[in-house]
Amino acid sequence: MTSQELLNASLLHFKAVKARAEANLNIYLTAVVGVGEHADIVKEIIELTKTVVEADEAIKYLENK
Incomplete structure (x- = not known):
């Protein structure tokens, strides 16, 4: 593989990580009633938000390489 392919x-x-986290966040923020398996929804929203931000930072970093 070339360095461009790896990048x-x-x-x-x-x-993909960002898109998955955003999709899950959307579910938590719009259809909380349908999310019965998680007792601490706020904690999940915080974790997913961190995932989106971290992925976004990684994307920005790699796009500047």
Whole structure:
């Protein structure tokens, strides 16, 4: 693999992580009634928010390489 392919694969990874976290956040923020398995929804929202921010920072970093 070339360095560009490795960079692209890394970018795709972080974009997928971000998209997954955003999708889950959307569920928590719009359909809390349907989320019965998590007792601490606020904690989950905080963790997912951190995941989005970390992935976004990684994406920005890699895009500047």
